[in-house]
Amino acid sequence: MKNINKMVKKGKFKLLSYVVEENLIYYKSSNKHKKLVAFLILEVEFINSILFILNDFLKKGFINYYSVQVVINELDKKQILINLEDNEKSKIVKILNFLNRKIINSGLNARFLKNKHLEKQFLRILRVNKNSKIKVLKKKDRFLITNNKTTTIYEIYTIQLELLSEKCAFLSDFTKLIYNLQQKGFLILNFRMNYKQGIVFTPYFVNLKNKTDNCADLGKEINDFFNQALLIKQSLRLKSVPSLLWRCNLHTNYFIFTKFIDLFSKSAQYDFNNLNDFNSQFEQILFKKHISYKRLNPNLLFINQTSLFITINKFDPQELLKLFKKYHAKYFIFLLIFDEEVYEEVLKIDKIDFLSNIKVLNSEKFLALDYEVFKRKNILENPQINSNILS
Numbered sequence: 001m002k003n004i005n006k007m008v009k010k011g012k013f014k015l016l017s018y019v020v021e022e023n024l025i026y027y028k029s030s031n032k033h034k035k036l037v038a039f040l041i042l043e044v045e046f047i048n049s050i051l052f053i054l055n056d057f058l059k060k061g062f063i064n065y066y067s068v069q070v071v072i073n074e075l076d077k078k079q080i081l082i083n084l085e086d087n088e089k090s091k092i093v094k095i096l097n098f099l100n101r102k103i104i105n106s107g108l109n110a111r112f113l114k115n116k117h118l119e120k121q122f123l124r125i126l127r128v129n130k131n132s133k134i135k136v137l138k139k140k141d142r143f144l145i146t147n148n149k150t151t152t153i154y155e156i157y158t159i160q161l162e163l164l165s166e167k168c169a170f171l172s173d174f175t176k177l178i179y180n181l182q183q184k185g186f187l188i189l190n191f192r193m194n195y196k197q198g199i200v201f202t203p204y205f206v207n208l209k210n211k212t213d214n215c216a217d218l219g220k221e222i223n224d225f226f227n228q229a230l231l232i233k234q235s236l237r238l239k240s241v242p243s244l245l246w247r248c249n250l251h252t253n254y255f256i257f258t259k260f261i262d263l264f265s266k267s268a269q270y271d272f273n274n275l276n277d278f279n280s281q282f283e284q285i286l287f288k289k290h291i292s293y294k295r296l297n298p299n300l301l302f303i304n305q306t307s308l309f310i311t312i313n314k315f316d317p318q319e320l321l322k323l324f325k326k327y328h329a330k331y332f333i334f335l336l337i338f339d340e341e342v343y344e345e346v347l348k349i350d351k352i353d354f355l356s357n358i359k360v361l362n363s364e365k366f367l368a369l370d371y372e373v374f375k376r377k378n379i380l381e382n383p384q385i386n387s388n389i390l391s
Contacts, residue, residue, distance in 0.1 A: 067247035
């Protein structure tokens, strides 16, 4: 294991020398500085809103970096690995508790992994366990990890996001394309502070193969689909393996978060000042995502035979309650209100609290919606979906 140690500032750490305590994985440096490095993993369904909470923690120096991880064969959930560093465990635990309170107060649907489940997901990218006797071999532009009698081939691709003309649907389209190509792997987005540029992130894709897998050129297939050199295969040194386990940035390229915010926010797609323009934009997105809909009038849209989407600007409580009474038993109702003052007034209607299948949205909460929710057939039957439909 001597060849795969990790240097982090003034600490030296062995790959599998960690301990697990509840929601945290700890590494303790093996030299005189005794620095503590800790990891926690959040499991979320949607990432849009939580990124802005974590970016605030980055700016304040509470966390060192975080990495969003999408496992290709589990596209319905995302994991976020968060890195904290300090010389005192109590300060690390304090940050964890502070983050937990922030998430709870924000009403986001997220959970911290614990103990064995945390450890399993932490090690999953290397397909090892703590008692593994592993060998790491370099072979041209890939490397191989042998664990007992199993060998996994690793290919690392950087993603040239600057080539994209439309960014808003890329993350969803890219992961679904990899899935449809029957490939396995991890999409990683590593976020950190650059004190000249602000929040920056590095995206890369880790393609996993067994020796018996079809050796098709993934990079070529993806680049042919997007008609440009979007993926570039990278050659990693053996000493970068711990960086892969820690979901660090694996190369020096990065993108400025504020310049690529359309990857994570739909705000650039919609005009909330004009109902007709918004309706047209919303319907185009539904069409592209193969979500069926039928418009009844400029304010009412049926979606996928399960949901009613209502858009209003003027506050007429009697008319709203009439609509709720007519439709709430058959459909999940999304009520989008452009005007913030009207939004606050609607929230004061007592009767809304008794209707569990209604979600009132302002523009910010609408942008946090994941359109996959419109495809769910059991949206009225699942109270967990109803209460946590936003993130």
